[in-house]
Amino acid sequence: MVKRISHKNSSCGVARPLDAIGDGWTLLIVRDAFDGLRRFGEFQKSLGLAKNILAARLRNLIAHGIMDAVPASDGSPYQEYVLTKKGRGLFPLLVAIRQWGEDFFFEPDEAHVLLVDRMRGLPVQKLELRSQDGRVLGPEDTVVHPVREPTASEEK
Amino acid sequence: MVKRISHKNSSCGVARPLDAIGDGWTLLIVRDAFDGLRRFGEFQKSLGLAKNILAARLRNLIAHGIMDAVPASDGSPYQEYVLTKKGRGLFPLLVAIRQWGEDFFFEPDEAHVLLVDRMRGLPVQKLELRSQDGRVLGPEDTVVHPVREPTASEEK
DNA sequence: GTAAGTGGTTTTAATTTGAAACCATACGCG
DNA sequence: CGCGTATGGTTTCAAATTAAAACCACTTAC
Known part of the structure; x- marks a missing residue:
């Protein structure tokens, strides 16, 4: 299930993080989480990706300790997805992507x-x-x- | 051929860069390029990925203006793949990935x-x-x- | 001339992706 | 209660992507 770059180089300090976030959608989900989105439906509407894919990505983010599913917050019987400390640690990375985009795209x-x-x-x-x-x-x-x-x- | 995240959000400043580099291998290739690798075979040996995939990724990097294929340098009849200015602009992003990896992986x-x-x-x-x-x-x-x-x- | 090295492309199977359908629970309300 | 709707997924299946391996072309070494 989890993508694995099976190679000796997989522990090189860059490959290992990329194994967790090296995916077109994952960082966009994290970005939306930084913007305050928490609910499954919010992410889905914001990103427009298929629900099965979103579910898979969230599972993966949770498995990697980047996000966490917490029981509720507004009383609704559902879950919310929030960034962990590790996830919040991605802030400089997202800024780097954004600045590179601003400069060249x-x-x-x-x-x-x-x-x-x-x-x-x-x-x-x-x-x-x-x-x-x-x-x-x-x-x-x-x-x-x-x-x-x-x-x-x-x-x- | 080129991956396209077809969505209104595709121009959000993060999604557009991710469209170019949001792939498990691409940033590893760029990283190796920063480390001085230039030849097809060097990348392939370093990363251990299939040759067709490497060829596709290099084509994509060139299409996005991140790398360039230059004729030679040591007289051999082949090409070398070097980072463009845009590609070198990825340095802070790679550092951010590496530091996040150091901290949490x-x-x-x-x-x-x-x-x-x-x-x-x-x-x-x-x-x-x-x-x-x-x-x-x-x-x-x-x-x-x-x-x-x-x-x-x-x-x- | 023949073998080996480099730089790919083609072929084919396995994996992943994504759209849509389906399902389950909860809520609004007449 | 009974019915429609919203939320949060899972399942199904076709299409696209990935990956391994075979193949090919050109060059150099011997």
């Missing part, structure tokens, strides 16, 4: 939406990767480094 | 890799969304705002 004069700071009403800053000492880092300035967390069993 | 004592600043060898900062005046913004601090770019045809 709209003609300069095409109507689109912009993410703004609610408090001031001004556009947010562009996401930037920075070093500990504050330099902005590009792809060529970074490298992946294997790490073993220093646990208590550090003695040999 | 590995046990504390599980071996994994960390993204480090090449110059200092120190881990990079966590990606944060900030307002123009530097406050860190969470999901509840932002709102999408429709925008029409002020073009020259602004006079009525």
Whole structure:
């Protein structure tokens, strides 16, 4: 049922997350959840996807600990789907997608939406990767480094 | 051929990018491209996916302007696949995926890799969304705002 | 010239997707 | 109560996608 990218590389730090969210619909569901949608029908109406697909995606999101089904909230006998902490952790990722979309998927004069700071009403800053000492880092300035967390069993 | 999320929402700033990269393999290919891979065979060996699928994904990436096929570089009669500017714009998104993965997909004592600043060898900062005046913004601090770019045809 | 390596395409089966139909429960209300 | 409607799914089935494997073309090595 759960998609599995069966390969040695599946634990590379990018593949494993993609196994959970690497699907056309999943991140749109998460996005709607950030926008406050909670009910099955709300997601379905907002996204216009088939109900069986939505049910499958929600099951998958729950199985991955990204969303949770909670009993009610307005007294109705149904469930609501809410983001977990792990799910809320996707916020920077969604912002990155949106900013990339803003930059490359709209003609300069095409109507689109912009993410703004609610408090001031001004556009947010562009996401930037920075070093500990504050330099902005590009792809060529970074490298992946294997790490073993220093646990208590550090003695040999 | 090209996947299309046919829905009114397809222009929402998130759905449109996902239409280009919302696929399990595509971002892994892009990631490998950031790591310097260029040749068909390199991608195939690194990812272990079927050749027809890789060919289809590369075609799609090229069609979306994310990668480009350039004639050669080492004299061999084949092509190389390189990221365009648009493709390099995916760097923050890949970092966001990786950081989310680091935070939620590995046990504390599980071996994994960390993204480090090449110059200092120190881990990079966590990606944060900030307002123009530097406050860190969470999901509840932002709102999408429709925008029409002020073009020259602004006079009525 | 023949074998092996690279970069694909074609073929075919298995899996996934999606639309529509169906079903079950709850509610509104005359 | 009895009936229509809304919600939240599951089931069914056809169509599209994916994936493995076979095949093919071209080039280089020997």
